Amino acid sequence: MAETILVVDFGGQYNQLIARRVRECHVYSEIVSYTKAMEAIREKKPAGIIFTGGPNSVYLEDSPSISTEVFELGIPVLGICYGSQLMMHLLGGHVCVAPEREYGKTEVNVDTKSKLFQGVSEKTICWMSHNDYIEKAAPGFTISAYTTNCPVAAMEWPERNLYAVQFHPEVLHTQEGTKMLSNFVYNVCGCKGEWTMDSFVEKSIEAIRAKVGDGKVLCALSGGVDSSVAAVMLAKAVGKQLTCVFVDHGLLRKNESEEVCSVFGPEGPYDLNFICVDARQRFYDKLKGVEEPEKKRKIIGEEFIRVFEEEAKKIGTVDFLVQGTIYPDVVESGAGGESTVIKSHHNVGGLPDYVDFKEIIEPLRDLFKDEVRNAGRQLGIPEYLVSRQPFPGPGLAIRIIGEVTEEKIKMVQDADAIWREEIAAAGEDKNLGQYFAALTNMRSVGVMGDERTYDYAVALRAVTTTDFMTAEPAYLPWDLIAKVTSRIVNEVPHINRVMYDCTGKPPATIEFE
């Protein structure tokens, strides 16, 4: 049995980051809801357990909790924020509203003799985000860190392998957080650190084979990174039992449909059952007159599934639908436990209630984008495919603010193609996480050839990011932006203004809707 660290989800925003940091220490980690935690612990016998943060207050009735048996199993436990408060609350400490709440980067004084803080600086910057605090640690615990406002910022009972921190070691703002998590995993849990992305890929292939048996599988393949990795993984697992379906919904980038067909179709390097469905008109009909972003997303999510169901019927009985869902899709759709809905990704929150497949398989659901790329490299997918920038399933529909029309699609496709071409020519593509043009629904007055114009404004977007959960606007050379601006207003009819989006995520998102 491979070493696993089980992360118990109490509804925190950063809980998947905890699992990811642990995987970066070469120890496999996955997340389980607090409601199913005890079963999962008995079944998986993890080397260690981490409790996440969460929005609730432990002293209120009906707040998420866990059986105190978890502390009796001899398995090390690390509580983070809400998780630390819960550990204290259950074991007889006292948690209440803090006289001064702490938010953001905070200087913490740590006891470097603690196994958790070995090699950490005595004064270290940590990320805090709490309204409640631990007024008194539970009996048996010693305090191992404090801040100006927080007398109990970390506590431990080393003989019982129980550790708790008020701050968030998993976020990068906690400067030595990775060190602390690695200390927990190695010094406290005694892990050896033998997990690699290789072993993840192998295990997933075995698990898929066992699940699918001799059944038939349909894979929703967009040609993007996630579904290409999922499709190649599935092809390795079940060979010709797999059919890949690519939907041309008419909301793709310029020439994209042709490009995807040339890679995955019969002329390409992969020996796949590949079908390209021309569904352009049906998506346009369904989207006619619809302006509201969430409505657009739900319509697209539903229509995608209906197309897949129809294709499945043509093949015979298909039990499984595979999607390249990854972790940010899940968390932003509010499907990752108790987190809030930011936008319904078409493949998760946008799915209709009824789906005519026995099961949806999402082998990459726990991974971040850069981890998916690494899995793709392990599978031997060429670098140009693995390192492509992402393109969202709802496509240009969420890059056209308001109603989608064929005329607007053409405008945004042409503007976007110019932007991408010039970024590549300037060699900037390698530095960027994602870049595209969006059509704002704004029209404004211009003057061209001595004539008044009243036309649309395009927004150029370019961001740097690794995990797509947060992003920074890219600092691109002004010459490049000026050249693209001039080309777009000259070459694309009905655009008379070009803007550059300087907003990060948060507070904006990468896409416009």
Ligand SMILES: Nc1ncnc2c1ncn2[C@@H]1O[C@H](COP(=O)(O)OP(=O)(O)OP(=O)(O)O)[C@@H](O)[C@H]1O
């Ligand atoms: N045009 C499409 N045809 C078929 N399936 C699609 C299409 N667009 C999206 N999907 C499905 O929805 C999933 C989510 O789309 P998403 O854009 O997040 O991933 P991707 O296209 O695989 O990768 P990337 O994020 O790199 O674009 C895909 O993995 C795929 O399963």
Ligand SMILES: O=c1[nH]c(=O)c2[nH+]cn([C@@H]3O[C@H](COP(=O)(O)O)[C@@H](O)[C@H]3O)c2[nH]1
């Ligand atoms: O498959 C997808 N279906 C969707 O509905 C969707 N919405 C956003 N994205 C992509 O996810 C990343 C984060 O985007 P946001 O900052 O706009 O939420 C970015 O890479 C976006 O392109 C989507 N991908």
Ligand SMILES: NC(=O)CC[C@H](N)C(=O)O
């Ligand atoms: N981020 C958290 O886990 C917060 C925990 C708790 N609700 C508090 O405010 O202290």
Ligand SMILES: [Mg+2]
């Ligand atoms: Mg995509």
